[in-house]
Amino acid sequence: MVAGxxxxxxxxxxxxxxxxxxxxxxxxxxxxxIGDALPKGLFARALLIIITPIVVLEGVIAFVxxxxxxxxxxxxxxxxxxxxxxxxxxxxxxSKDATSHTQLIELARDKLSLNMQILPPGNLPxxxxxxxxxxxxRALSREISRQVKRPFWIDTLGESRLVEIRVRHDDxxxxxxxxxxxxxxxxxxIFLLWMIGTSIILLTVAILFLRNxxxxxxxxxxxxxxxxxxxxxxxxxxxxxxxxxRQASQSFIEMRDRITxxxxxxxxxxxxxxxxxxxxLTRFKLELAFxxxxxxxxxxxxxxNEMQHMLEDYLAFARGDGGEEARPTNLRKLLEEVYDESQxxxxxxxxxxxxxxxxxxxxxxxxxxxxxxxxxxSNAVRYGDKIVIRAATEGSWLRVxxxxxxxxxxxxxxxxVFRPFYRIDKSRNQDSANSGLGLAIARDIAxxxxxxxxxxxSSIGGLxxxxxxxx
Numbered sequence: 001m002v003a004g005x006x007x008x009x010x011x012x013x014x015x016x017x018x019x020x021x022x023x024x025x026x027x028x029x030x031x032x033x034i035g036d037a038l039p040k041g042l043f044a045r046a047l048l049i050i051i052t053p054i055v056v057l058e059g060v061i062a063f064v065x066x067x068x069x070x071x072x073x074x075x076x077x078x079x080x081x082x083x084x085x086x087x088x089x090x091x092x093x094x095s096k097d098a099t100s101h102t103q104l105i106e107l108a109r110d111k112l113s114l115n116m117q118i119l120p121p122g123n124l125p126x127x128x129x130x131x132x133x134x135x136x137x138r139a140l141s142r143e144i145s146r147q148v149k150r151p152f153w154i155d156t157l158g159e160s161r162l163v164e165i166r167v168r169h170d171d172x173x174x175x176x177x178x179x180x181x182x183x184x185x186x187x188x189x190i191f192l193l194w195m196i197g198t199s200i201i202l203l204t205v206a207i208l209f210l211r212n213x214x215x216x217x218x219x220x221x222x223x224x225x226x227x228x229x230x231x232x233x234x235x236x237x238x239x240x241x242x243x244x245x246r247q248a249s250q251s252f253i254e255m256r257d258r259i260t261x262x263x264x265x266x267x268x269x270x271x272x273x274x275x276x277x278x279x280x281l282t283r284f285k286l287e288l289a290f291x292x293x294x295x296x297x298x299x300x301x302x303x304x305n306e307m308q309h310m311l312e313d314y315l316a317f318a319r320g321d322g323g324e325e326a327r328p329t330n331l332r333k334l335l336e337e338v339y340d341e342s343q344x345x346x347x348x349x350x351x352x353x354x355x356x357x358x359x360x361x362x363x364x365x366x367x368x369x370x371x372x373x374x375x376x377x378s379n380a381v382r383y384g385d386k387i388v389i390r391a392a393t394e395g396s397w398l399r400v401x402x403x404x405x406x407x408x409x410x411x412x413x414x415x416x417v418f419r420p421f422y423r424i425d426k427s428r429n430q431d432s433a434n435s436g437l438g439l440a441i442a443r444d445i446a447x448x449x450x451x452x453x454x455x456x457x458s459s460i461g462g463l464x465x466x467x468x469x470x471x
Contacts, residue, residue, distance in 0.1 A: 398470075
């Protein structure tokens with residue numbers, strides 16, 4: 001260790017670490033604040049990318065102009081005016097009679113464009129308040145102090161187009177009035193006006209071009225959102241805009257066609273499979289009807305009925321929404337149909353809808369959405385003896401809640417139950433006809449509407465299933 005230099009103490013190290021952490025926190029907070037303040041839309045960000053360089057360039061040009069040209073010209077004009085005043089004061093020192101004074105005043109007016117007056121001796125007026133932009137005051141005061149070297153008073157605010165200068169002489173007060181253009185670069189605003197006007201024109205052109213380039217992207221986003229929600233695809237949508245945007249739009253159209261074709265093929269295949277299997281099950285039932293009523297035949301009939309029920313569940317899950325198109329649907333009427341059909345379960349079911357002047361009408365695949373709600377209700381009926389169905393809007397979303405007072409589902413299992421054929425335990429699967437597809441079908445239908453199905457705790461002590469879809 002070098003003599004005279006001590007190692008930092010632990011306390012000092014701790015302080016340095018605290019300072020470092022504080023600075024890091026401030027930098028992260030500042031970066032986060034800047035990120036939150038920046039616009040989020042593509043149009044605003046692209047416009048900001050164009051505006052920022054223009055503003056920076058204009059700022060640099062204006063600073064250089066003010067610093068190098070404006071101040072230099074003002075300084076030279078003030079220097080010339082101060083030199084003329086100094087020359088007139090020297091001539092006044094050599095002239096002692098009234099005739100010489102008159103000639104001096106005429107010389108100042110005709111040759112130097114200065115209005116000179118000789119006032120009685122006395123004190124100069126009190127200093128006037130400095131203007132906000134005091135470039136002229138500073139330049140002219142500095143030059144008069146250097147050239148005249150006598151007590152003086154200037155006023156650049158009293159008359160907007162004139163500048164008044166008073167110099168105290170031994171036997172008089174010499175008053176000089178000059179035009180502002182003689183002492184100040186007053187036409188510099190023309191440069192600023194040209195610069196601002198040109199910038200406005202450039203920004204207007206940029207906004208018009210950017211809007212035309214952003215519009216195809218917005219239309220692509222609207223088409224993708226409508227397709228994701230299962231709503232009709234815009235008929236007038238076609239690739240537009242820049243080459244990259246056209247390529248993305250064309251790729252999206254091809255993807256939509258492939259998905260639609262795949263769904264149609266799957267639906268057609270499942271319709272054939274359903275017809276063939278149902279024919280076989282119908283033959284089983286007919287053959288069982290001619291057999292004597294024995295324990296064996298009753299057990300076989302139960303198995304056939306269970307097989308038919310499970311087959312319907314499998315086909316419903318594989319079919320999904322079945323290619324159904326979304327149409328404006330009155331939610332109240334749909335839920336009332338579910339409520340009326342659920343009375344066959346023999347369970348206490350209550351329907352609650354938030355009161356509003358108008359019924360909730362939104363684009364839905366009616367049959368598919370009704371199947372999703374019915375699945376949640378039948379699942380709740382299986383494990384509870386009290387069911388509550390609620391519907392309400394929250395912002396731009398619709399929420400349909402189905403509460404039961406059953407045993408519920410542990411939080412760790414609430415995502416697993418959406419997996420096809422997943423069963424939690426024997427206590428929730430006493431019904432052998434349960435295929436484990438009700439929640440999976442409901443979530444699949446909700447996702448086809450751009451929403452989801454989630455599970456939570458019921459207000460009546462059991463499970464709450466929530467269907468959320470955008471309005």
